Amino acid sequence: MAKNAVPEEERRRRRPTKQGTVLTHDLIVDTALRMLREHGAQGFTARRLGLALGADASALYRYFAGLDELTRAIADALMQRAMTGWTPGGEWRADLRDLGLRIHAAYLAHPQAAVLAASRVSGRAHEIAADEAILGVLRRAGFADPAAVRIYHVFVDQALAFAALDAASLALPADAREADEAVWDATYARLPAETHPNIAATSRLLAERMNASAYPAALDLLLSAAAAERAATEAPTQP
Amino acid sequence: MAKNAVPEEERRRRRPTKQGTVLTHDLIVDTALRMLREHGAQGFTARRLGLALGADASALYRYFAGLDELTRAIADALMQRAMTGWTPGGEWRADLRDLGLRIHAAYLAHPQAAVLAASRVSGRAHEIAADEAILGVLRRAGFADPAAVRIYHVFVDQALAFAALDAASLALPADAREADEAVWDATYARLPAETHPNIAATSRLLAERMNASAYPAALDLLLSAAAAERAATEAPTQP
DNA sequence: GACAAACGTCAACCGCGTTGGCGTAAGGGC
DNA sequence: GCCCTTACGCCAACGCGGTTGACGTTTGTC
Numbered sequence: 284m285a286k287n288a289v290p291e292e293e294r295r296r297r298r299p300t301k302q303g304t305v306l307t308h309d310l311i312v313d314t315a316l317r318m319l320r321e322h323g324a325q326g327f328t329a330r331r332l333g334l335a336l337g338a339d340a341s342a343l344y345r346y347f348a349g350l351d352e353l354t355r356a357i358a359d360a361l362m363q364r365a366m367t368g369w370t371p372g373g374e375w376r377a378d379l380r381d382l383g384l385r386i387h388a389a390y391l392a393h394p395q396a397a398v399l400a401a402s403r404v405s406g407r408a409h410e411i412a413a414d415e416a417i418l419g420v421l422r423r424a425g426f427a428d429p430a431a432v433r434i435y436h437v438f439v440d441q442a443l444a445f446a447a448l449d450a451a452s453l454a455l456p457a458d459a460r461e462a463d464e465a466v467w468d469a470t471y472a473r474l475p476a477e478t479h480p481n482i483a484a485t486s487r488l489l490a491e492r493m494n495a496s497a498y499p500a501a502l503d504l505l506l507s508a509a510a511a512e513r514a515a516t517e518a519p520t521q522p
Numbered sequence: 523m524a525k526n527a528v529p530e531e532e533r534r535r536r537r538p539t540k541q542g543t544v545l546t547h548d549l550i551v552d553t554a555l556r557m558l559r560e561h562g563a564q565g566f567t568a569r570r571l572g573l574a575l576g577a578d579a580s581a582l583y584r585y586f587a588g589l590d591e592l593t594r595a596i597a598d599a600l601m602q603r604a605m606t607g608w609t610p611g612g613e614w615r616a617d618l619r620d621l622g623l624r625i626h627a628a629y630l631a632h633p634q635a636a637v638l639a640a641s642r643v644s645g646r647a648h649e650i651a652a653d654e655a656i657l658g659v660l661r662r663a664g665f666a667d668p669a670a671v672r673i674y675h676v677f678v679d680q681a682l683a684f685a686a687l688d689a690a691s692l693a694l695p696a697d698a699r700e701a702d703e704a705v706w707d708a709t710y711a712r713l714p715a716e717t718h719p720n721i722a723a724t725s726r727l728l729a730e731r732m733n734a735s736a737y738p739a740a741l742d743l744l745l746s747a748a749a750a751e752r753a754a755t756e757a758p759t760q761p
Numbered sequence: 762g763a764c765a766a767a768c769g770t771c772a773a774c775c776g777c778g779t780t781g782g783c784g785t786a787a788g789g790g791c
Numbered sequence: 792g793c794c795c796t797t798a799c800g801c802c803a804a805c806g807c808g809g810t811t812g813a814c815g816t817t818t819g820t821c
Contacts (some may be wrong), residue, residue, distance in 0.1 A: 306769085329809060339770050341810075350809070401687060411709065411718065418720035432727040433739055440736040444683035448640065451686070462590065466645035471653075479650065481657035488671040497679040500672055504747035505740070511750055545800085568778060580779075581800050589778070 304337045308346055311336065312356055319357075319393050324453075357393065358400030362409040365389035371416070375424035376506050382417060383442050383502045390446035391496075394453040401447035414439070426513060434509050441505060445498040467493060543576045547585055550575065551595050558596075558634035566634065597639035598646035604628035605652055614663035615745050621656060622681050622741045629685035633692040640686035653678070665752060673748050680744060684737040706732060 304310070314335055318327050329350055333340035347353040365385045371378050390397035417438060421431040452460065472490065476483040543549070553574055558566050568589055572579035586592040604625045610617050629636035656677060660670040711729065715722040 328807085330807080341771085341812095342769050344810075345768060401690070411713070411721070414710075415718045415721050418724060422720055422723070428724050428727055432724050432731060434743075436731050436736045437740045437743060440684065440687060441680070441740055444687040445679065447687055447690070448679060448683035451640070463645075466594075470645045470650065474650070479654045481661055482650070482654050484661075485657060485667050485671050488667055492671060492675050497675045501676045501680055501744070504673075504676060504744050507750065508743035508747040511746065567776080569776080578801050579777095580802085583779075584799060 306336065306338060306342060306346065308356070311343060311346055311353070312360065315353065315357055316360070316393055316396075319396065324394060354396055355400070357396040359409070361389050361393060361396060361400060362386070362413055364392070366409055366413055366416070369416070371420060371423075375420050376510060378420045379417070379438065380502060380506060382413070382420075383438065384499070386413070386442045387446050387449075387496075387498050390443070391450055391453065394450035397446050397450035401443045401450070424513065425516075426509075427516070430512065430516075434505075434512075437505060441501060442498075445496065445501060449496045449498065464494075545575060545577060545581060545585065547595065550582065550585055550592070551599050554592065554596055555599065555632055555635055558638075559632055563634045563637060593638050594646065596635050598648050600628050600632060600635060600639060601625070601652055602648040603631070605648055605655070608655070610655070610659060610662075614659050615749060617659045618656070618677065618745060619741060621652070621659070622677065623738070625652070625681045626685050626688075626735075626737050629682070630689055630692065633689035636685050636689035640682045640689070663752065664755075665748075666755070669751065669755075673744075673751075676744065680740060681737075684735065684740060688735045688737065 315327065315332055318332060318335055329343060330340040333343060343353065347356065369382065369385060390401065417435050418431060421434055422428070426434065471482060472486055474482050482489065554566065554571055557571060557574055568582060569579040572582060586595065608621065608624060629640060656674050657670060660673055665673065710721060711725055713721050721728065
């Protein structure tokens with residue numbers, strides 16, 4: 284029968300909502316992602332999500348046990364978005380740089396989910412695929428297994444850690460972010476050179492970097508250190 | 523008069539609470555830290571904090587404009603714990619390594635608080651002192667200002683980001699952590715070599731590192747890259 | 762055409778952060 | 792020693808959050 288080809292998800296009974304929309308796991312997750320991107324973390328609540336779907340908030344509980352499970356489902360999609368379309372290019376440094384920036388960007392696109400997801404081991408297909416890819420790049424580049432695993436570990440945790448840190452500040456309510464910026468202007472920019480010579484001397488440079496993520500620079504430093512390590516192993520001599 | 527030696531904080535009028543405790547900024551922050559450690563982030567609310575102090579939650583608003591400001595105060599208390607007793611030793615690499623490990627350790631000592639605080643700019647005395655110290659070490663080591671600021675930014679954010687990441691997994695409820703470990707055993711350890719050759723080949727090494735923080739390795743890689751950069755600047759020649 | 766299950770809706774519960782008004786105790790001026 | 796100001800803690804309430812159980816309605820199945 285043709286019905287067997289329909290995914291189980293779509294075989295369930297559907298009743299349209301009062302506004303006519305038909306709820307689905309995917310529709311709920313996609314709507315949640317859109318809300319997060321468009322209205323920020325403070326605009327994302329179960330009640331508002333229900334409103335955006337034209338349904339009562341309590342209808343969500345037919346699909347997810349709670350907000351916790353919903354955010355986990357959202358998080359599951361992040362690594363997928365990071366990895367779709369990626370293929371190894373052959374140059375290990377460029378490959379890792381690309382992967383790192385992809386993961387960072389994918390998480391930052393949805394800060395709320397990233398904050399909750401970054402520290403968990405999902406063990407799902409896309410996370411495993413990313414790990415396999417990173418290890419593969421390092422081992423094909425000639426790193427011995429212990430070094431490959433060590434650098435892999437730092438690489439993954441660095442990407443997730445910076446993603447979580449940057450996401451957390453993006454996920455702050457708008458007023459809290461403004462408060463942080465006001466704090467900076469009111470203190471760092473006004474420190475006298477007598478008591479804080481190093482901050483005062485570099486305050487213009489500090490201000491420039493204030494709102495940018497340190498991740499790209501951190502990633503480059505990691506890759507430089509890894510390259511130096513590999514060079515030392517490959518040609519362990521100085522004439 | 524001797525009273526002049528008393529910090530202004532303690533000169534204010536004090537009225538004991540119904541249970542007899544006398545509220546102070548420091549007492550509130552310390553109690554908050556203790557609550558976070560003992561009962562987790564979920565158990566930390568303004569109402570419960572008030573209860574633990576023997577006061578009404580609304581009494582806190584005489585000391586902090588809101589939970590936001592209290593969080594900032596908590597963040598600064600952590601940085602104070604990281605910085606007390608530190609003095610520059612003269613060798614910039616050792617100094618930075620020491621500072622990084624101190625900050626990481628201080629935050630990890632209060633995982634729940636670290637999760638809340640790591641992404642915030644407190645703008646208070648101890649955070650500023652840490653920033654001044656780090657910039658000072660780098661500039662005295664001979665880094666030009668742009669490089670010093672870039673490395674400072676990576677250094678600080680990396681320390682806080684790894685602290686937050688590691689803290690988040692420490693802060694998970696025990697059953698969630700066991701679930702994560704079970705997921706690892708059930709998936710990563712059993713992946714066949716045909717589909718995931720790189721994970722399978724290194725699974726023993728991966729398992730060893732699984733529960734350790736990648737921060738010390740990340741810190742060492744950062745310092746290596748910074749040292750290489752400085753060496754290139756100092757002797758900027760190739761014959 | 763009737764039945765049972767799946768589904769959306771409604772009303773309510775409890776806890777959250779926060780606020781404004783009220784009582785009260787401490788300290789200074791005389 | 793008295794009074795008056797003022798800082799402070801307490802109380803009640805508001806709006807909003809996640810979540811739940813009961814209730815009706817739609818839908819596929821026989």
